[in-house]
Amino acid sequence: MVVVRLVNVTKVFRTGVVGVKDINLTVNHKEFMALLGPSGSGKSTTLYLIAGIYRPSSGKIFFDDRDVTNVPPKDRNIGLVFQNWALYPHMRVYDNIAFPLRIKRLPENEIRKKVLETARMLRIEKLLNRYPWQLSGGQQQRVAIARALVKEPDVLLLDEPLSNLDAQLRISVRAELKRLQKKLGITTIYVTHDQAEALAMADRIAVINNGRIIQIGAPEQVYTKPATVFVGGFLGNPPMNFVEGEIIEDKGKLYIVIAGQKIISPTHYEPIVRRRGLRKVIVGFRPEDTMILPECRDRNECVKGMVYAVEPMGREYIVVADLGGELVKAIVPRTLVLTDDQEICLCPSLAKIVLFDPKTEKSLESLAAEKD
Ligand SMILES: Nc1ncnc2c1ncn2[C@@H]1O[C@H](COP(=O)(O)OP(=O)(O)OP(=O)(O)O)[C@@H](O)[C@H]1O
Ligand SMILES: [Mg+2]
The missing domain is CATH 2.40.50.140 (Nucleic acid-binding proteins)
Known part of the structure; x- marks a missing residue:
């Protein structure tokens, strides 16, 4: 049971650029929250703050009642898929997925069991002996998700995981991913700039612009009752x-x-x-x-x-x-x-x-x- 909570979180980079400003966001247990906004709006910054890769300049982050604001990423039990998947190129698929478990020093037979199970779930069990460069974009993306899921994280953080796929593949993988998230019941924060993706997948959408959250609500609500002109114009094709x-x-x-x-x-x-x-x-x-x-x-x-x-x-x-x-x-x-x-x-x-x-x-x- 993990509820992710950001309270008045601000991140100012050393350059003076404000990444995000005064973010208040609660993601409920098992919830699929989409963080939706244009390029440069602060989506990745928010995700990295939740992951612990960035420290907030002010504000606090909680996983349930535990204050994780100063807890390093490895102690947060998160699964993170980066914007540009970044598989280890010199490792086979099997070893890519096994990597987080080896860091945890799990016994090799237990690692094997978990890797196979996760690979089966993502339907990549036949690819375990290949290197990343021998995979299509969609397959690489599944490997990256498998690597994030294998350690059974409390919180799954995905940064535009489908953005490098072609339109058709994106639509089929997004349905799979939605099913998988519901089945596993992991609290999930999904970053995207694609409004259709956010509407299709999320339980709730947080719309972000210029480092600020503009509106949080169910897809239907954000779509039919946009809180600002920006939200109305950002959602919908054609927009409002x-x-x-x-x-x-x-x-x-x-x-x-x-x-x-x-x-x-x-x-x-x-x-x-x-x-x-x-x-x-x-x-x-x-x-x-x-x-x-x-x-x-x-x-x-x-x-x-x-x-x-x-x-x-x-x-x-x-x-x-x-x-x-x-x-x-x-x-x-x-x-x-x-x-x-x-x-x-x-x-x-x-x-x-x-x-x-x-x-x-x-x-x-x-x-x-x-x-x-
Ligand atoms: N490490 C950094 N140092 C300085 N400024 C940064 C850093 N990372 C991001 N920024 C700035 O913070 C703002 C928010 O960036 P962020 O990466 O969160 O945007 P994003 O919503 O993820 O955009 P995209 O859709 O292009 O990935 C931008 O103005 C960006 O230039
Ligand atoms: Mg980003």
Whole structure:
């Protein structure tokens, strides 16, 4: 039973660069936590802090109630897979996997048993006599994971373990890895910059940017209720659309004016919009929650736009629409026939619209939560 907890952890490198700032993160027992963010956001730094390779400049790290802040990596019982797997090139697969057990000075027959068992689990038992250069990328990656798992770690730390694989292999290995993690029940922190991977694999996602954790939540929650414009724009393919909106009141009802046309403001936003006296907002809506109609029937739920381009994606079409000079995307069924420059009606699902404060770029929900 291991819960990993980071409390106000900051890492400033000797160069003065801030790696991560004031990180608070709890990863529950058996949980699969994805640490998701763009390049340079502090993902590896966070992982190395948990591993003990880096020491925090301030803050504390706990494994359960044990303060491990100053405990060296070898005494933390972690399994770590580095960003660039780094197998020992002069050792056969067998010896690569056996290495952590030899350091522990386990008897050779016990080592043999554990290596075979782990290799079987990762389906690399036929490769044990090969050298790393005789393996494909996907096989090397499995060996690296086997080496991390063989010592039955309390915490599994994976730094972009699939990033060097081609797209198809990545998708098949990610399902395997997810199953394996559930089966073994090891508390896992998985670093990735690939939002699809994080959504597909994780129990919860921690989104990190500029060394700070922006939002932590279940995939569904982070996806549908992004706490900031950054999160909405980082998750999803295509990402969330954002347009400027102005709040107006007409006969006691609130509306949002987008590209000179008014739509009804989602009712659940009414209290906070009124309380804060907000005039301007950023309106976020996802391409898959946006309907395209040939023309608008005046119900104040849609806005007129023009077809800028149509991208056939196989299963569906992505319509790029010009909305008063701003480009937004909608995913539509293949049956819809559209031509460039055609006038269309764009209807974002009112229930799924997310409003953001333009000053802080935080969602109105998260601003409201801060207050309470
Ligand atoms: N050893 C180091 N010394 C000085 N600065 C560092 C060191 N390691 C990382 N940094 C800096 O800290 C910041 C965070 O780096 P980190 O490696 O954690 O990013 P990352 O999210 O893992 O990125 P990537 O996706 O590219 O691997 C970056 O600005 C980076 O340049
Ligand atoms: Mg990294």
